[in-house]
Amino acid sequence: MKPLSIQLYTLRDAMQNGNHLPVLQRLADIGFKGVEGHGFGMSFKQFRQTTEDMGMKVSSYFGDVPTLETVHQFIENARDLGVSDTVCGFGTKEFASVDAIKETAKQLNEVAQIIREAGLSFSLHNHYWEFEIVEGRLAIEWMLDECPLVTLELDTYWATNFGANRAGDMVTKFKDRVKLLHVKDGPMVRDEPMTAAGSGKVDLVDAIRGGDPNWLILEMDFCATDMMEAVEQSYKYLVGNGLAVGNKPV
Numbered sequence: 001m002k003p004l005s006i007q008l009y010t011l012r013d014a015m016q017n018g019n020h021l022p023v024l025q026r027l028a029d030i031g032f033k034g035v036e037g038h039g040f041g042m043s044f045k046q047f048r049q050t051t052e053d054m055g056m057k058v059s060s061y062f063g064d065v066p067t068l069e070t071v072h073q074f075i076e077n078a079r080d081l082g083v084s085d086t087v088c089g090f091g092t093k094e095f096a097s098v099d100a101i102k103e104t105a106k107q108l109n110e111v112a113q114i115i116r117e118a119g120l121s122f123s124l125h126n127h128y129w130e131f132e133i134v135e136g137r138l139a140i141e142w143m144l145d146e147c148p149l150v151t152l153e154l155d156t157y158w159a160t161n162f163g164a165n166r167a168g169d170m171v172t173k174f175k176d177r178v179k180l181l182h183v184k185d186g187p188m189v190r191d192e193p194m195t196a197a198g199s200g201k202v203d204l205v206d207a208i209r210g211g212d213p214n215w216l217i218l219e220m221d222f223c224a225t226d227m228m229e230a231v232e233q234s235y236k237y238l239v240g241n242g243l244a245v246g247n248k249p250v
Helices: 020-030 044-053 071-081 098-117 139-146 167-173 204-209 227-240
Strands: 002-007 034-036 057-062 085-089 121-125 151-155 178-183 215-218
Touching: 002 057, 002 227, 020 044, 020 227, 034 215, 044 057, 044 071, 057 071, 057 215, 071 098, 085 178, 098 121, 098 139, 121 178, 167 204, 178 204, 215 227
Parallel strands: 002 034, 002 215, 034 057, 057 085, 085 121, 121 151, 151 178, 178 215
Antiparallel strands: none
């Protein structure tokens, strides 16, 4: 079983207006082993120390897409957070065609070698558009072929592309490239809110057991119910069913 983290984007609304410390402490009290995120007016080193003081770790660094001008700062940020896994992501236009994908790949390849030489992994986080068919193949397949040093933070919900794919099949297909797994559930209907893990239509058991990531990272972009309640329900489902490891038993 893999340790359970949470992407703090999930609780962005609750953490506004200086409320980040109580929210972080609540996550620690629930039992999360890690968080994916940074900031809230703190330096990267301060954020790491705050998280560790609460009994958690920073699981991974999700930053802006690095360029040759910013890649060394990107690496320094990751080191200040104490992580070995880094992540970035793109919008729809970068995956709209094979030509667009190849142009995006050039940008990634410029920095991937530098990041890897620093001892860090460098992963792409997907949305649904990377798992749409582009000229006969999944868009993400074109990208990974063009970027041999880039790995994946695979999102179990978006990888289904609203039911076009099975999450477990996608995890298995790209198992050798999946460094991190975003655990996300929902109705698999475009524009409808997500749900607590285990209460949607994604086969999370199949997806989680199909891979070997460094971390499982809970994320919900939006939710129809109270977000913190959904977070706690997700923890209970994942840890209680032996799918993830937390700091506290269920």
